[in-house]
Structure formats: C-alpha cells, structure tokens
Amino acid sequence: MATRAPDRSTAVSRHRSERLSRQLAHRLDVKASPYAYVAPFLLLFCAFGLFPLVYTAWVSLHEWTLLSDVHKFVGLDNFTFLLGDSYFWNATFNTLSIGLVSTVPQLLLAIWLAHLLNRPLRAQTLFRVTLLLPNVTSVVAVVVIFSQLFGRDYGLINWVLSWFGVGAIDWNAGTATSHVAISTMIMWRWTGYNALLFLAAMQAVPRELYEAATIDGASGFKQLRKITIPMIKPTIVFVVITSTIGAMQVVAEPLLFGTYSPTGGPDRQYQTLALFIYENFTKLDFGYASAISWMMFVFIVIIAGVNYLLTRRSGGNIT
Amino acid sequence: MGKLRPGRIAPMLAAVLLATSVAACGGGSNEPAASGAPAEKIKLTVALFSDFHFAPIYEEFKKAHPNVEIVERRAQFNDHHKNLTTQLATGAGAADVVAVEAGYIATFTPLADKFYDLNQYGLNKRQADYLDWKWKQGLSPDGSKLLGLGTDIGGLAMCYRTDLFKKAGLPTDRDEVSKLWPTWEDYSKVGADFVGKVKDAKWFDGPGENFRAMVDQAPVGYYDTQNNLVAGTNPDVRKAWDLSVQMLQAGESAKLLAFSPPWNTGLTKGSFATIICPSWKTGSIKDAAPTTSGKWDVAAVPGGGGGNQGGTHLMAPKQGKHPKEAAELIDLLTSKDNQLKLFTDAGALPSIPALYDDPTITGFTNPFFNNAPTGKIFTDAAKALKPQYVGPKAGDVLTAFGNALQRVEQGKQQPEAAWQQALQDLERIK
Numbered sequence: 001m002a003t004r005a006p007d008r009s010t011a012v013s014r015h016r017s018e019r020l021s022r023q024l025a026h027r028l029d030v031k032a033s034p035y036a037y038v039a040p041f042l043l044l045f046c047a048f049g050l051f052p053l054v055y056t057a058w059v060s061l062h063e064w065t066l067l068s069d070v071h072k073f074v075g076l077d078n079f080t081f082l083l084g085d086s087y088f089w090n091a092t093f094n095t096l097s098i099g100l101v102s103t104v105p106q107l108l109l110a111i112w113l114a115h116l117l118n119r120p121l122r123a124q125t126l127f128r129v130t131l132l133l134p135n136v137t138s139v140v141a142v143v144v145i146f147s148q149l150f151g152r153d154y155g156l157i158n159w160v161l162s163w164f165g166v167g168a169i170d171w172n173a174g175t176a177t178s179h180v181a182i183s184t185m186i187m188w189r190w191t192g193y194n195a196l197l198f199l200a201a202m203q204a205v206p207r208e209l210y211e212a213a214t215i216d217g218a219s220g221f222k223q224l225r226k227i228t229i230p231m232i233k234p235t236i237v238f239v240v241i242t243s244t245i246g247a248m249q250v251v252a253e254p255l256l257f258g259t260y261s262p263t264g265g266p267d268r269q270y271q272t273l274a275l276f277i278y279e280n281f282t283k284l285d286f287g288y289a290s291a292i293s294w295m296m297f298v299f300i301v302i303i304a305g306v307n308y309l310l311t312r313r314s315g316g317n318i319t
Numbered sequence: 320m321g322k323l324r325p326g327r328i329a330p331m332l333a334a335v336l337l338a339t340s341v342a343a344c345g346g347g348s349n350e351p352a353a354s355g356a357p358a359e360k361i362k363l364t365v366a367l368f369s370d371f372h373f374a375p376i377y378e379e380f381k382k383a384h385p386n387v388e389i390v391e392r393r394a395q396f397n398d399h400h401k402n403l404t405t406q407l408a409t410g411a412g413a414a415d416v417v418a419v420e421a422g423y424i425a426t427f428t429p430l431a432d433k434f435y436d437l438n439q440y441g442l443n444k445r446q447a448d449y450l451d452w453k454w455k456q457g458l459s460p461d462g463s464k465l466l467g468l469g470t471d472i473g474g475l476a477m478c479y480r481t482d483l484f485k486k487a488g489l490p491t492d493r494d495e496v497s498k499l500w501p502t503w504e505d506y507s508k509v510g511a512d513f514v515g516k517v518k519d520a521k522w523f524d525g526p527g528e529n530f531r532a533m534v535d536q537a538p539v540g541y542y543d544t545q546n547n548l549v550a551g552t553n554p555d556v557r558k559a560w561d562l563s564v565q566m567l568q569a570g571e572s573a574k575l576l577a578f579s580p581p582w583n584t585g586l587t588k589g590s591f592a593t594i595i596c597p598s599w600k601t602g603s604i605k606d607a608a609p610t611t612s613g614k615w616d617v618a619a620v621p622g623g624g625g626g627n628q629g630g631t632h633l634m635a636p637k638q639g640k641h642p643k644e645a646a647e648l649i650d651l652l653t654s655k656d657n658q659l660k661l662f663t664d665a666g667a668l669p670s671i672p673a674l675y676d677d678p679t680i681t682g683f684t685n686p687f688f689n690n691a692p693t694g695k696i697f698t699d700a701a702k703a704l705k706p707q708y709v710g711p712k713a714g715d716v717l718t719a720f721g722n723a724l725q726r727v728e729q730g731k732q733q734p735e736a737a738w739q740q741a742l743q744d745l746e747r748i749k
Contacts, residue, residue, distance in 0.1 A: 065749060066408045067430065144580065151581050152574075153590065170574075173729040259579035260397070263718070266725030267732075282397075283715060284404065285749055 053297070060290035067284065078291035088292065090268050091276040092299075094179070098254075098272060099247030102183035106191050107239060113191065114198035115224050128199070131192035142185055143256035147172075150181045172257065178270040185253045190246070194239050201235035202228055241307045248300055251275050273299075361641050362388045363648060366414035368399035371470070371631075372665040373652060380651050387644055396420070407433045407636065415639035416648055419467060421630045424456050425546070425711045428466055431459035435635040438465045440646035448655060452706030453670040457632045467632030468653045471667035473597035474700030475532055475626040477506075477618050478604060480520075480611075481689065483592040487516045493691060497619035503533055503562055506593075506621040510571040513592060521591045522571035524582060526563055526728050527721035532595045533559035535707060536626035541717075542710025550716055551742045563724055564734045574728055583607045595620070597628035598668040598697040605687045617691040625705045630670065668697050675702060712748050719744035 060079070063072040082088050117127055134142070149156045150171040158168050171177045205228060213223050229236070251274035254264045262279035264271025271279070273296050280289035361384075365373070370393070377389045392414060394402055400423045406413040407430060419427055427434070437443075442465055446454055449469060457467035477500075481491040489509070490496055500506035510522030523529060534540050537555035542548055550556050566572065573591040575582040585591060586608035594604070596617060604615065620626065633652060635645040651657065658669035662680055674680055675698040683694030710716075723741035726732040732740070 066404055147580055148584075151584070153581065154584050154588065170729065173731075259576055261576075261718075261722075263722055266722035266729065282401065283749070 056290045056293050059286055060288075060294050062287045064287035064290070065284050066286060071287075074287070078288050079295075082288070082291050082295060087268060087271075088276065088295070091264075091271050091273045094175075094264070094268075094270055095248060095250065095272045095274075098179050098182055098186070098250060098270070099244065101179050102186040102250075103240075103243045103247055105183075106187045107194060107236070107243065109187070110191050110194035110239070111198055111224075111229070111236075113195040114202055115220075115228060117195070117199055118202040118228075128196060131195050133192070134189050135193045137189070139189065139252045140256060142189060143253055146181065146185045146188070147257055150184075172265065173269070175267075175269040178257070178265060182250070182253045182257055182270055185257075186247075186250065190243070194243065197235055197239055198232060201232035205231040237307075237310075241304070244303055244307065245300060248296065248303070249274050251278060360386055360388065361644055362390060363416065363639075363641060363644055364414035365389060365391045365416045365418075365648070366399065366403070367391060367393050367418045368396045368420065369393065370665075371418070371667070372661055375660075376652055376657050380648055384644065384647070389648070400426075403427070403636075406638070411638065413636035413638045415635060415641060415645040416652075417634050417636060418470070419632050419634055421456070421473070421627070421632075421709055422714045424467065424632055425542075425709050425713070427634065428456075428458065429460050429711070431464050431466060433637055434464075434466045435637055435639070435642045435646070436464040436466070437468065437635065437646050437649065440643060442468060442646055442650055445650065445653070448671045448673065450670050450672055450701075450706075453630070456709070457634075467634040468649050469670035470631045470633060470653055470658070471599075471629075471661065472670045472701060472704070473599055473627050473629035474668055474697045474704055475535070475620040475628060476596045476598070476693075476696050476700055477593055477620050478596040478601070478615055478688065479593045479618060480589055480591075480614055481616050482614050483513075483517060483520050483589060486520075487513045487592070489513065491616070493616050493618045496616070500621040501623065503529070503621045507562060507566045507569065507571065510566060510593075511569045514570050517592075520589055521573035522566070523593050523595075524573050524585065524591045525575045525577055526567055526572050526724035527717070528577050528595045529566070530559050530563040530720060530724060531717060532620065532626055532628070533562065533622065535628055536620075536622045536705070538705060538707065540707045540709065541713055542708060544708045546710055548710065548712075548716070548745060548748070550720075550745055556720075560720070560724075560734075560738060564727055567724065567728045572728060576725070578603075587611060589614070598666055598693070598700075599629055601685060601688060601693060602666045612687045613689055615687065615691075616689045617685075617693055617696050619696070620700065623703070625700075625703050627704055627706065630668075662694070666693075668701060672702075674698075715748045716745060719748075 059071075061073060061075060063074050063077075113131065117124070117131075121127065148154075150158075152158065152168055152170045152172070155171070157171075158166075161169065169177055171181045209227050209231075210223055213227060218226065250272050254270045254272050254275050255262065255278065257270065258265050262271075262275060262282055264275050273292065277289050277292045277296065280286075280292065365377075367373070373391065377391070380389065381387060393399075399418070400420070403413060403417055403419070404426075407427075436459075445468065450472065453469040453472060455462075457465060457469060459466055479496060484491045484496070489499070499509050513522050534556055537553070537559070539549065539553055539555065541550040541553070541556065573585055575585045575590065586594075586604060587610060589611070594600075596604075601617070605612075633649045635642060635649065639645050653670075655669075655671050655674065658667070658671055659674055659677060659679060661667040662669055662674075663683060669675075669680070680694040680698055681692075683692070684690045685693040719741045722744075723732075723737040726737045726740075727734050
C-alpha cells in the first residue's frame with residue numbers, strides 16, 4: 001500500500017495532467033482550428049488581394065521607375081497630377097461610355113434570348129451550348145475578326161451599309177463609332193453567358209403563373225414583362241453588378257482594336273482606364289500607373305456601393 | 320530581323336507574368352561555372368525577338384564546344400524588350416545572350432553594370448571589322464566598356480508597285496523611278512500627280528512611316544548625344560513634320576497604320592503605290608502579301624540615301640554564369656562569314672563594311688521584287704548611311720508624333736494643334 005500510494009498519486013496527477021492537456025487540446029481545437037480551416041483563403045487573399053493593394057498604394061506615393069534603384073517619395077504628387085490630367089478624365093469618360101453602350105443593349109438582348117429559349121424546344125442543349133460559344137472564344141481572335149468586320153476600306157459592315165447608301169465609315173477614327181465597335185465585341189462575348197444566367201433563373205419561375213396568364217389571354221411579351229422580369233429580379237441585379245465591374249476593366253478589346261497601341265487610337269478616342277494604366281506601365285512609370293490603379297479601385301468601390309444600396313432598397317420587393 | 324514597331328506595344332501584364340515564368344526556365348543555366356573541367360555540361364540560353372536563322376550557327380558552335388547546349392527562346396518584339404527590362408530590374412531570368420534592337424540599345428547601354436564587358440573576353444579585336452557607328456552603339460556611354468556586338472543594320476530604300484506606276488503613266492524601271500525623287504519634296508510632288516491620275520490607289524501607306532524615315536536621315540534625330548530630348552527644337556524634325564502634313568493634305572496617304580490588319584489587306588489589294596523599305600521590310604511585305612509577288616520593285620530612297628531603321632546587337636547580361644562561352648557565341652554569331660550567310664538566308668544587312676563589296680551580296684537579286692538587285696541597293700544605302708544617335712526612349716517619341724500625324728489625317732486637329740499636343744506628350748516621357 002505504502003508503495004502504491006505514491007503510484008496512485010502519480011497516476012492521479014498523470015491522469016489529471018492528461019485531462020488537462022486533452023482539455024487544452026480541445027480548447028485549442030475549438031479556438032484555433034477554424035482559423036486553420038480558413039487559412040488557405042486568408043493566405044491567398046493576403047498574397048494576391050491585400051498585399052498588392054497595399055503595395056500599389058505604397059508605390060503610388062513614389063516616383064518609381066523600374067530600372068532605377070532609387071524610388072523618390074513624392075507624397076500625393078502623382079494623385080494631384082492625375083486629377084489635373086485630361087488624359088485620365090478622357091479615359092474615365094471612355095470607360096463609362098463603352099460600359100453603357102455595351103451593357104444596356106447586352107442585358108436586354110440576353111433577357112430576350114433567354115426568354116426565347118425558355119420553352120420546350122428541340123435540341124435545347126445544343127442551343128444553350130451555342131450561346132456559350134462566343135464566351136469561350138479567345139478574346140484576341142474575336143477582336144481580330146471584328147476589326148476586319150469594322151474595317152474602313154474592305155470591312156463587311158461598311159459593305160453592307162453601302163447598300164443603303166451610307167458612305168465608308170472609319171470606325172476606328174471616330175469616338176462614337178469606335179465605342180460602338182468595341183461595345184459590339186464585348187456584347188458578342190458576354191450576351192450568351194448572361195442569357196444562360198437569366199435562363200437558369202427563368203426555369204425556377206413556377207409554370208402555373210404562365211398557365212394562368214395564358215388562360216387570361218396575356219401575350220408572350222406581356223408575360224415576359226409582368227411575370228418573368230419581376231420573378232428574376234435578383235438575377236438581373238447580380239448580372240448588372242458583374243457586368244458593370246467587367247465594363248470598368250475593359251482592356252484587351254481597345255488595345256487590340258488599336259493594333260497594340262496603348263494610347264487607344266491616335267486621339268485616345270477609345271483609351272479605357274485599364275488601358276491608361278497599361279500605357280503607363282509600359283512606359284515603366286510604375287508610380288503613376290499605381291496612382292491610376294488606385295483611382296480606378298475607388299471608382300469601382302463607389303459603383304459597387306451604389307449597386308449595393310440599390311439592391312438593398314429593392315430587396316423588400318424581390319424576396 | 321530589325322523591326323522597330325512603335326505603337327505595337329504588347330501586353331505588359333503578360334510580360335510581367337512571363338518574366339516570372341521565364342525566371343523559372345532560366346534557372347537551368349545558373350549552374351556553377353566550369354572551372355577547368357572541360358567535360359562539364361553548360362547550357363546557354365539565347366533570347367531573340369524573331370527567327371534570326373541562327374540554328375546552323377549553333378551547330379557550328381557546338382562542334383567546337385561539345386559540352387555546350389544552346390537553347391533559343393523567342394518572344395514578340397515589344398514583349399522581348401520589356402521582358403529584358405523586368406529581368407534586369409528583378410535580377411533574375413535573363414538569357415545568357417540577348418538581342419537588343421536599335422530602338423532600344425540606348426535604353427540598355429547606360430546600364431553598363433548589368434552586362435558583361437565583352438572587352439574582357441577579347442572581343443575588342445573585332446572593332447576593325449565593324450561600321451564605326453554600329454560599333455559605338457554597343458559601347459557604354461563613357462565608351463570604356465563593350466556591351467554588345469552588332470548583327471545587322473537597316474539601310475533604307477523605297478519599294479513601289481510597278482502595276483500602279485504603269486497605270487499613272489510613270490516610269491517603271493527602277494533607275495528611272497529613283498530619278499523621280501531626288502528629294503522628299505519631289506517624292507511628294509510625284510505623289511500629288513499620282514493621286515490625281517489613279518483614283519483607286521494612294522501614294523503611300525500611312526503618315527508615320529515616311530516621317531520616321533525623313534527624321535532617320537537627318538544628322539540629329541529626337542535626342543542629342545547627351546540624351547537630351549531635342550525633338551521639339553530640332554529643325555529637321557519640324558521639316559519632316561511639315562512635309563508629312565503637306566503630303567497628308569494633298570491626299571497622298573492611304574491612311575493605313577503600318578502592321579495593322581487593314582495595312583496587310585491594303586498591301587495585298589494594292590491600296591498604295593510606294594512604301595518605305597528598310598532591308599528587313601522586304602521580308603515583311605513578302606510575308607504580309609505573298610500574292611503580290613512580281614508586282615513590286617525597289618528604288619532608291621528620296622533624300623539621297625542615308626538613314627537607318629532597325630538593326631540589332633547581341634549582349635550578355637551579368638546574370639549569366641558562363642560569360643566566356645557567351646562571349647564566344649556572340650563572336651561566332653556576328654562573324655563575317657555568318658553575317659554573309661544571314662544576308663542571303665534572312666535579308667539581314669551586315670554591319671561589316673568589308674562585305675558590301677562581296678559578290679555574294681552585290682550580286683543578290685530578290686525574285687519577289689521583280690528580281691531587283693536588293694543586295695546592291697541596300698549595300699549602296701548602307702554606304703551612304705549617315706549614322707544618327709538613337710536616344711533612350713525613341714520608340715515613345717515616335718509614337719507621340721505618329722499619333723499626332725494620324726490626328727491631322729483624320730481631321731481631328733489642325734496641324735499646329737497636333738504638333739503642340741505631341742510636344743506636350745514628349746514632356747511626359749520620363
């Protein structure tokens with residue numbers, strides 16, 4: 001017994017310490033594991049989201065060219081120059097203009113296409129895949145082909161227009177015409193994609209509503225207006241938001257339409273904000289390019305904020 | 320081989336991404352340097368911006384250096400030079416031997432500490448071979464270090480369509496055509512007559528190219544030799560501008576941007592009768608409009624010969640671990656025999672004047688251009704060439720003027736306003 005007593009006490013203390021460590025492990029598990037679970041996202045977000053954002057802000061406060069090892073701190077000079085830079089405001093105008101001209105008809109067209117497909121059809125899958133095809137085509141191929149179509153001398157579009165007595169239009173040269181041409185390329189790529197999103201939403205609309213409307217004698221167009229569109233409003237809001245953000249970032253189309261000219265035409269008539277950033281990056285003027293990037297970020301935050309407010313206000317009606 | 324295409328700046332973002340991936344590829348060459356052991360395997364990378372037709376020369380090099388493996392990488396013209404910039408700035412990924420085109424050479428030679436001094440590997444022995452100005456372009460700004468050796472140069476000529484000339488009642492024989500335009504003013508005058516007679520074709524492709532050629536022929540271009548931007552005050556630049564505007568206003572331009580898809584179509588369809596031709600452009604025309612074979616011919620350039628567009632140097636970045644082998648490879652790639660071979664293979668005009676009297680070159684005719692003796696035409700141009708100092712941002716300067724001329728051509732601005740805006744654009748070039 002005497003010999004066992006200390007044994008027991010060690011056993012007890014061992015038992016207690018085991019329990020303690022298990023408790024600790026449990027507490028650690030409860031407290032720390034969730035962090036470990038979300039760590040992959042956080043790490044990736046920090047590496048590819050947060051760090052570039054902060055570092056770009058840091059670079060934007062400097063006179064920073066790639067080949068020089070000295071980066072002079074200039075405070076907000078890049079931003080003050082930017083706000084007085086007519087090329088920057090020109091690019092902002094172009095971005096908004098191209099965004100508007102491409103997004104509005106695109107969404108209307110997408111709803112119409114989805115409406116057409118939202119009925120019993122032969123070879124339904126074929127039609128749906130066809131809708132997505134332009135989206136998986138390389139943007140370079142799309143722009144090269146469309147640049148040919150919009151050619152001044154031998155373009156197909158001018159040829160067709162000439163039947164109606166319209167003289168040769170230099171699509172690339174004009175501000176409005178170039179915006180139309182670029183918007184057409186964007187619409188070509190994204191209309192089908194958005195139509196599929198709308199179609200998915202439309203299929204969730206109860207059939208009974210349409211049946212009842214048909215019995216009441218509502219036309220197809222009236223059904224679209226009075227039933228479909230109100231029912232898929234959340235999807236419309238979502239598509240509007242993603243399309244606006246996409247429109248802010250247009251760069252490949254104007255760059256290639258201008259045959260790799262980073263100024264977006266000789267008069268910068270179709271230089272978008274993203275292309276303006278790119279122009280300054282190719283000049284290796286990283287400080288200024290970073291300042292523009294930050295201004296663009298601010299614009300996107302504002303637009304996203306407006307979208308958010310609109311969504312919240314209409315939230316009551318939708319759900 | 321030596322194409323400076325301002326305005327065709329390719330995706331920088333892609334370039335930066337590429338730089339990182341290329342850095343990974345370049346790692347293979349960073350093996351420890353061969354120290355006495357001749358059998359040690361060495362990998363040399365060569366970075367180019369098009370097919371220089373170097374492959375047979377690599378084989379020749381390998382015969383003398385069985386332990387060396389050569390890997391060639393190619394990138395699009397602007398990507399290539401932007402890649403090199405990022406590689407030098409980040410200190411990783413540059414090839415052992417890199418090609419640098421004339422429009423960029425003055426961007427890189429001031430970074431003398433980032434390249435090996437080829438003098439230390441005995442390449443100063445080659446100085447006697449070279450055109451003096453081409454040799455000097457490869458030196459560091461103080462002239463003490465040899466950073467690059469020249470491959471080719473871009474002497475100027477004027478290519479023209481014989482069928483369109485016939486239509487306008489102009490002579491088609493290349494010697495008589497050359498006599499039509501001793502000066503650019505004459506060229507402009509003949510052009511005005513031409514567009515008066517031929518309704519479905521213009522005189523030249525676009526506004527930027529002739530402007531560029533005129534400036535290239537002047538003793539001083541956009542920069543002085545101290546790298547000061549003098550484009551706004553140089554009377555020769557202004558003269559080239561005024562003459563270009565005059566030609567635009569006379570309706571001589573087909574309004575096609577060089578190397579754009581409509582330009583390719585215009586070449587094929589015969590939208591214009593003449594086009595300025597550095598030696599390498601004979602290859603571009605053949606590639607862009609193969610069906611026009613035999614309709615072209617080559618005459619002397621207006622303005623009395625002279626002028627250089629393009630041409631390349633080979634340099635060895637200090638990131639490479641095998642400077643001795645890299646220097647030997649550069650020596651071989653630019654050797655007299657190989658420059659001769661590259662002229663017949665790739666149309667690359669040698670930078671070694673002794674070759675200009677070599678019968679292989681002087682007797683060379685180009686069947687695509689109606690059997691024009693392009694060998695003789697371009698070597699004559701090279702002999703008459705007045706070298707001009709190319710400044711560090713010549714490409715950006717040219718873009719500013721090219722855009723300004725296009726604005727005039729498209730009727731968006733009066734010439735004087737366009738000139739003023741071009742000067743403002745120049746102030747933004749850092």
